[in-house]
Amino acid sequence: MYKLSVVGTGRMGRGLVRVLSPLSKESDLIWGSRTPDKARALIDEEGFRNTVAGGYEEALGAEVILHSLWFRDVLPWAKENREALKGKILVDIANPFTEDFNDFTTEWGTSAAEELQKLLPQTRVVGAFKNTFFRVLEQPLHNGLTSDVYVTGDDEEAKRTVLSLLDGIPFRVLDGGRLSNNRTIERMTLFEREVAVRYGNYPYVSFRMFGLNEG
Numbered sequence: 110m111y112k113l114s115v116v117g118t119g120r121m122g123r124g125l126v127r128v129l130s131p132l133s134k135e136s137d138l139i140w141g142s143r144t145p146d147k148a149r150a151l152i153d154e155e156g157f158r159n160t161v162a163g164g165y166e167e168a169l170g171a172e173v174i175l176h177s178l179w180f181r182d183v184l185p186w187a188k189e190n191r192e193a194l195k196g197k198i199l200v201d202i203a204n205p206f207t208e209d210f211n212d213f214t215t216e217w218g219t220s221a222a223e224e225l226q227k228l229l230p231q232t233r234v235v236g237a238f239k240n241t242f243f244r245v246l247e248q249p250l251h252n253g254l255t256s257d258v259y260v261t262g263d264d265e266e267a268k269r270t271v272l273s274l275l276d277g278i279p280f281r282v283l284d285g286g287r288l289s290n291n292r293t294i295e296r297m298t299l300f301e302r303e304v305a306v307r308y309g310n311y312p313y314v315s316f317r318m319f320g321l322n323e324g
């Protein structure tokens with residue numbers, strides 16, 4: 110069984126494989142696409158190591174699945190694959206922004222991660238990478254500093270599993286607490302985007318919390 114999968118070959122899917130493949134051992138990472146040949150070609154082109162290309166169905170077989178779909182697409186996909194996702198850990202990176210990036214498609218009292226968890230009560234949803242724009246995955250170091258990835262979830266064991274899988278990526282990976290913290294993280298991300306656009310550095314933007322005592 111594959112340990113980890115990334116679903117989708119868009120900007121974030123590619124970025125996630127870029128940071129995860131160097132940690133992967135003996136091809137335990139599968140990259141799923143609706144067009145597996147696309148994933149295969151990207152693996153060759155980018156020289157991603159220990160990564161196998163496949164379809165969504167194969168990617169669903171992994172223990173931990175990181176999806177890189179838009180919020181509008183992830184809900185129908187999750188609904189359709191509820192059975193296959195049972196007992197799995199699903200890492201959610203979606204930000205439920207409106208098409209014009211001015212607002213949210215979710216209500217104030219919820220988040221994309223919580224909506225996904227509601228839809229999949231037998232899957233453990235963990236949030237991560239929401240505030241990391243795709244260019245940062247290509248170039249994680251900025252002035253010698255890495256940015257933060259906040260890992261959130263209501264199931265402690267699932268959250269710990271993801272924290273440990275991400276150990277070694279070129280980011281400061283932090284325990285971001287409960288899943289409902291995504292209400293804040295997703296909103297921080299839209300704010301981050303707006304400011305980065307204003308200052309001309311979007312999409313090279315992410316967060317780093319200042320003043321933390323790093324263990």
Ligand SMILES: NC(=O)c1ccc[n+]([C@@H]2O[C@H](COP(=O)([O-])OP(=O)(O)OC[C@H]3O[C@@H](n4cnc5c(N)ncnc54)[C@H](OP(=O)(O)O)[C@@H]3O)[C@@H](O)[C@H]2O)c1
Nearest residue numbers: 117118119120121142143177178179180203204239242243
């Ligand atoms: N862009 C960012 O910098 C950023 C930052 C943080 C979080 N996010 C979140 O990450 C997610 C992906 O963003 P992205 O910028 O990587 O998007 P993207 O480049 O458009 O990639 C989305 C991928 O989703 C897959 N997909 C599955 N069903 C689909 C459908 N019905 N229509 C279109 N694509 C479908 C496709 O992969 P296949 O063709 O291989 O199946 C596609 O390449 C979003 O939820 C976004 O909120 C993005």
